[in-house]
Structure formats: structure tokens, C-alpha cells
Amino acid sequence: MNATTPLRALLIDDEPPARAEIRRLLAAHPHIPIVGEAGNIIAARRRLRKAADYDLVFLDVQLIGGSGFDLVPDVAPDASIVFLTAYEQHAVRAFEVNAVDYLLKPATAERLAQSLRRVATQAATGPVSTGAPPALTETDTVLVRGGGGAEFVPLADIAAIESQQNYSRVRLTTGRDILVLQTLKAWEAQLPAHRFAQIRRGTLANLDRIEAIDRPLVGSPRVKLFGLSEPIPASRRQWAEIRNRVPGS
Structure with missing residues (x-):
């Protein structure tokens, strides 16, 4: 063409x-x-x-x-x-x-x-490559392409992103999920590291959207994110690395 x-x-x-x-x-x-x-x-x-x-x-x-x-x-x-x-x-x-x-x-x-x-x-x-994807800031809006089409989503509306092999599941604070053809590694390279961090292997969480943290006597901490119905178990090691970045932790 x-x-x-x-x-x-x-x-x-x-x-x-x-x-x-x-x-x-x-x-x-x-x-x-x-x-x-x-x-x-x-x-x-x-x-x-x-x-x-x-x-x-x-x-x-x-x-x-x-x-x-x-x-x-x-x-x-x-x-x-x-x-x-x-x-x-x-x-x-x-x-x-x-x-x-x-x-x-x-x-x-x-x-x-x-x-x-x-x-x-x-x-x-296909899309014209302009080199490495630009680093995003917490006030940016990202174009998310899912099976139902494309839409602009403010980063502030993303509660978590979970790896699905070559895909990733973007979990929004509205309770909706979007499956996109983008690896978690690609997301991690773009997202602001001071706002998004791995709380367990294969899961990035928006630290600004953490509502509560359940710390059982036995087992891993469980992180409740705004808009998600169920808390996400966190890795003890990874939680220890990022807990000082979470307000009130």
C-alpha cells in the first residue's frame, strides 16, 4: 500500500x-x-x-x-x-x-x-516504529488495544497488570479487565517505576491504588487494590523490597 x-x-x-x-x-x-x-x-x-x-x-x-x-x-x-x-x-x-x-x-x-x-x-x-517506547508518567494516558477495540486509559485508572504469557491482563479500578497483546516486561519498561512495582512474580500493582494490606500471622501479605473484588497475595521477598514505598505500610 x-x-x-x-x-x-x-x-x-x-x-x-x-x-x-x-x-x-x-x-x-x-x-x-x-x-x-x-x-x-x-x-x-x-x-x-x-x-x-x-x-x-x-x-x-x-x-x-x-x-x-x-x-x-x-x-x-x-x-x-x-x-x-x-x-x-x-x-x-x-x-x-x-x-x-x-x-x-x-x-x-x-x-x-x-x-x-x-x-x-x-x-x-502495521504501526510505525519510533524506537524504544517512551517512559510514561503517572499523569499520562495510554492507548490499550483489547479484543473489543482500542481505548485510552489514564494510568491512574490501572490498578494492576498481570502476565498472561505474551499477553497481559490490565485490571482497571472500575472492576473491568482488558486482555492486551503486550508482555509484562514491555509494560514494566514503560511504566513509572516509583508508581508501579511487582508485588509478586507476574503481577505489577499501582502503589497509589493500594487500599489495604492484610498481614496474616502465617503466609504472604494480601494486597487490596481499589476496584478489585479480591486481594492479591504478595511475595514476601518482593513486598519487603517495596513496602517502604507504600503509604501507611
Whole structure:
């Protein structure tokens, strides 16, 4: 696939002038027909779910009725997303650490062309490698790709991550789990070490989400994490190494 491979596009932006500007810029790329538009989050979700007749979504971050991030799980699994944003600091950081493409408003013809080349390359070969994954901070948002699609998850909402061989189970403070194709070792290389630590072999815990610690007379300590129904037994050795980093331990 190359930059002239046909790609069907959806435009999702709550500002008609912004959509008109993207339409104007895309006119220089006739191989990218626009197959639909939406101006608010309700209409966007309906259009995204209606039919997977699109390959590319231009998605505004700030929409009437919600955030463009909220729509990521509704995008067809094989479709690419180019986010549109107006210099929103935290949004730009989320895009950069997750290697997701985005356009700063007002978009330019040159930057749009660059983005389209990147999308075409990703469609042909998979995500473009930009070297070692960037280190994350506790205020970052990570793009998690599970069987039900992709979604942005704040690191603060991750209670624990458990190894499942080449996969890992991301356990959220909401009580929901997401199985992702990423090893625990890869997570450990990215996550802030002062916030996430192994409490036993194969399990990383968010130390900020520890609610209570049960210390039985016999056996290992049991760590209760916010949002998880059952405590997790900790390794005595590993707990001894990190206990001074846990408030109130």
C-alpha cells in the first residue's frame, strides 16, 4: 500500500468550518473520498457503528457531549484514526506517548499529506516504529488495544497488570479487565517505576491504588487494590523490597 491507495474517510468535528477545512485539504487527495460526517458525539457514535465502510477517521478531541477519546472503542478495528486538536496539552501528550497521529488546528496541506503517508504505511505494515517506547508518567494516558477495540486509559485508572504469557491482563479500578497483546516486561519498561512495582512474580500493582494490606500471622501479605473484588497475595521477598514505598505500610 502507498500514499495513493484509496482510503474512505469519516469527518467527526463539532465545528462546521473545521470540517469544511479538512474537506478542502482532502480535495488535493482524490483517492480519499469522504463517506460521512458527524458534528456531535451521539451522531458520531451512530455513524461509526452503522457500517464499517470507512478506513480512516478524522476525529476531533473536544466534541459536544463528550470527548473524541470516548469514541475510540466505536471505531472499526481495522480503521485508522487521525485526531484533531487545538493545542490541548494533555491530549497532545497522549498522542505522542502512544505514537498516534494527530493534526493541530488549523491543519496545513503539508502536515495533512504527512499524516496520510503515515496512515498508508501503518495500513500496509502495521504501526510505525519510533524506537524504544517512551517512559510514561503517572499523569499520562495510554492507548490499550483489547479484543473489543482500542481505548485510552489514564494510568491512574490501572490498578494492576498481570502476565498472561505474551499477553497481559490490565485490571482497571472500575472492576473491568482488558486482555492486551503486550508482555509484562514491555509494560514494566514503560511504566513509572516509583508508581508501579511487582508485588509478586507476574503481577505489577499501582502503589497509589493500594487500599489495604492484610498481614496474616502465617503466609504472604494480601494486597487490596481499589476496584478489585479480591486481594492479591504478595511475595514476601518482593513486598519487603517495596513496602517502604507504600503509604501507611
